Amino acid sequence: MLSFSQSAIVRGVILDEGNTPIENVNIKASTGEGTATNSNGFYELKIPFGVEVTVVFTHISHERVEQKFNLKNGQELEFNPIMLLEVEQISTVVINTNTRLKTEGVTSISPQMLRTIKGAQPGVENILKTLPGVNVSNELSTQYSVRGGNFDENLVYVNEIEVYRPFLIRSGNQEGLSFVNTDLVHNVDFSAGGFQAKYGDKLSSVLDITYRNPVDFGIRADLSLLGGSLAAETISKDGKFSGIAGVRYRDNSLLLNSLETEGNVEPVFADAQTFLTYRFSSKFHLNFLGNISLNKYNFQPENRQTNFGTLTDPVALLVFYEGQEKDQYQTYFGALKANYFVNEDLTLKLIGSAYHTTEQEYFDILAQYRLGEVNTNIGDENLGEVEFSEGIGSQLTHARNDLDAFIVNAEHRGDYKIDEETTIEWSAKYTNEDIRDRLVEYEIIDSAGFSIRPPRFSQPNYQPYESFSGPLNAFENIRALNRITINRFQAFGQYSKNTDWNGHEVFYNAGIRAHSWSVSGEGVSGKTQTVFSPRAQFAIKPNWEKDVLFRVAGGLYYQPPFYRELRDSTGTVKPNVKAQQSYHVVLGHEQSFEIWDRPFKLVIEGYYKGLTDVNPYTLENVRVRYSANNNAKAYAYGLDFRLNGEFVPGTESWFSFGYLKTEENIDNRGYIARPTDQRLKFGALFQDYVPNMPDLKMYLNLVYNTGVPGGSPSYADPYDYQIRLRDYRRADLGISYQIVNPERTYDAKWKKSVKELSLGFEIYNMFDNQNSITNTWVRDVYSKSQYAIPNYLTPRVFNLRLSARF
Structure with missing residues (x-):
């Protein structure tokens, strides 16, 4: 021997x-x-x-x-x-329920679910909208609100690297692809509140994505009527180098051509993304995350007809358009992350990242409208057409908006294991944000032959009863040129421990964040502001026969203003806007049990948020416009339920329900509903298959939301406009047949060379519900009142999909 x-x-x-x-x-x-x-x-x-x-x-x-x-x-x-994680279930949907995530109040979603459950806007956000407390009321958008917060209050990380969204987005039509490429994903963790100090300074939620390291060579392809994607992965023979890369292309013409506004539309979005790892030694690893995104949206509207009102009093808006819109968003993102494993207990990390975005919104659109009564005589050749006009007018909108933003981050992170149950984590981070912004927008409105003046103009106008000799002014006119630099210093320290208390498993976590920032620029000088954010979590798993867990989390959360929060409705930057402040209290209960000898889990969470120094905002589609002051206070509270398990043997599905109430008090005038006050929410993600043909599967994505406030006309007082949109109801159905199943063996040579192959048929908005995202406000010349005319979202749309893995 x-x-x-x-x-x-x-x-x-x-x-x-x-x-x-x-x-x-x-x-x-x-x-x-x-x-x-x-x-x-x-x-x-x-x-x-x-x-x-x-x-x-x-x-x-x-x-x-x-x-x-x-x-x-x-x-x-x-x-x-x-x-690789070994999964024993037949299901392509797996909810990870390890102890760490349960005690931290985190929902973990398998990447197979992201790639399997499809929707009009597939990806992470398509799954999030079925969770309680999460609101996605525009299927063309990847933006979401959580427990009463707005779209800017959500953190997104990929492999501990913070990622950003474009700035100028005003509607889901223009938005493009989600940053997260589901073909590259290893795991998705989501927290809807009460999250730890190691995460950044936002008020609502954390989406923590992990991209995977390949273990073999492989190719994945997906093709549909809306576009396609291709991903490849490899690893070297010695295991030192591994890499995964993906490209995506999407054309939303199929969806946008189904809208009420007819015209020529070219919405083309594409990106390329990669995650590379090189292991210099067992102690030193280097990662690179890169992304290039190119989004173009060209639109020439022609006409639109929207019917609304009641059966006894139907009303229609008929609009004829001239002009066009050309938008373009280009983003470039790169990050290096070095991991050094000093010894068994100490790990040190260094992260550097850069984000560059160039965005433009150019449009000149003349809209001439008629508002009137509709012909309801069945059999009449003019059925459905406007017979008598109550309002006639026109609207000219113009924009030449350009933005160039460059954001650089440098961060050190570390963690140290004191023992097997105790861990300390820390971080120090510097961020420099260089923003160059040109904002040129105006809107001219003509109603019944008279130019509508700005509603806040001091000189009264009594037309048509008295002549008006004052100068003509646009209804809205915004011109601003800003060059702003924001420097930020952030740090956190966090202590976590698992222990045993009288036979009960106990986990607790405590930490504090510090965030200091200053705003400067041409003609702008702001003071340095600093905030501290203490946060804590506690969970106990009693030594009971039943598998239950109780947890409580809370703390003080701040959101220091990003550039968009510093800019008011006139485009003026206010450098001394304070951080919005919120304290969170979250109570949670989880119980695992069996029904029909199959596993189920019930999760219940109650929460309360008290907000001060609130920066009020309005929503125009998915565009957030802030008042850039801190003249409000607000609150949000609610209760979330989620039941998941094997409703069908071998598959995982869930049903969720949420109740939310959120209101704000602006200048002590009393509480009114916030723009995201969505009272009731029901979501379901359900899977099934044909028992005698398990390769034939069905996926149902179901969402019901009660209506949120529909907004108000430009410059109007929100206290005078509290009308709500109609309820949001949507069901997306997918049916697929797995031609090649990776768990089976085949005799045909071509099937042996393919690991997985499936063909699918999808129906978006299966019941053809008329959902709306905002209102268009049109003036009635007779009553001088304004009609809230809903802007409807996509109707029923059919799609085909082919997916393969080699």
Whole structure:
């Protein structure tokens, strides 16, 4: 037998797809030698030289890895395998429920669900809208609000790197693709409130994405009538280098051509994204995350007819358009992340990232409208047409908006394990934001032949009863040129511990964040402001026969203003806008049980938010416009339920329900509903298959939201406009047949070369509900009142999809 003095050494670190070390991996050589990984995933194994040795890596919850070695005497080889999570369920949808996520109040979503459950805007946000407390009321948009917050109050991370959205987005039509490419995703964690200090300074939620490290070569392709995607992944033979890359292309013409406004539309969005990892040694790893996104939206509207009112008093708006809109958004993002594993207990990280966006919104559109009574005589050749006009007018909108933003981040993060149950985490981060913004917008409104003056203009106008000799003014006229620099310093420290208390499992977490920032620029000078945000979580799993868990979380949350929050409705930057402040209290209860001998879980959360120094805003489609002051206070409270489990054997589905109330008090005038005051929410994600043909599957994505406030005309007092939109009801159905199932073997040669192949048919808005996102306000010349005319979203649309994996 060979002695260890004449041997070779294999060493390395074993990680999962999310780049997390795996402890207690059993490592066994065919010649009898063996070892196991430590808490940081490190191992070292001595094997005989000059012979072929098979080494097997096994773990109770991960798939087996086997590798052959034939080394020279004294040779040392680094081998860093990545172990896949072993899933025993048949289902393509898996909700991870490990202890850490349960105690932190985090919902974890399998990437298979993201790629399987389709919608008009597929991706992470398509799944989030089925969760309680999350509102997505525009299927053309990837923006979402959480528990009464707006679209700007949500954090998004990819592999601990914060990512950004475009600034100038005003409607989902122009928005483009979500940053997150689902073909690259390993895991999705989502917290709707009460999140830890290690996450940044926002008021509502955290979406924490992990991209995967490949374990083999593979290609994934997806093609539909709305576009397609292609992703490829690979890993080197020695396991040191791995990379995954994806390209996506989307053309929303199929959806936009179904809207009421007819015309020529060219909405083309594309991006390329990559995540690369190089392991210089078992202690030092380097990651690169890159993204290039190109979005173009060209639109030449021609006409629109919207019917509304009641059966007894139908009204129609008929609009004829001239002009066009040309929008373009280009974003470039790159980040480097270095991980240094000092020893078994200490890990140090250094992250550097840069984000550059150039955006333009150019449009000149003349809209001439007629508002009147509709012919309701069945059989009449003019049925449905406007017979008598109550309002006639025109509107000219113009914009030449350009924005160039460059954001640079440098951050150090670290974590130290005091023992197996106790961890300390910390971070220090610097951010520089360079914003160059030109805002030129005006709107001219003519009603019944008379120019409508700005509603806040001091000189009265009594037309048509008295002549008016004053100068003509546009209804809205905004011109601003801003060049702003924002410097930010952020830091946090956090302590986490798992322990046992009288036989009960206990987890608690406490931390504090500090955020200091200053705003400067041409003609702008702001003072330095600093806020501190203490946060804590506590969870207990009683030693009961029932599998239950109770948790409480809360703290003081601040949202220091981003550029958009500093700019008021006239385009003026106010550098001394304070951070909005909110204290959160979240109470949670989880219980796992069995029904019909199948697993289920019920999650209940109640929450309360008290907000001060609120920066009031209005919503125009998905465009947020702030007043840029802190003259309001607000509150939000609600109750969320979610039941998930195997309603159909071998599949995972869930049903959710949420109640929310959020109001604000502006200048002590009394409380009114906030723009995101969505009272009731019901969501469902349901899967099924044909018992005798399990490859034929059905996916249903169902959402019902009660209506939110519909907004108000430009410059109007929100206290005078509290009318709500109609309820949002939407059901998206997908039916797919798996031609090639990866769990089966086939005789046909072409099927052997394909790992997975499926063909699908999808129906968006299956019941053809008329949902609206905002109102268009039109003046009636006779009563001088304004009609709120709904802007309807997409009707029923059909789509075909082909997906393959090689």
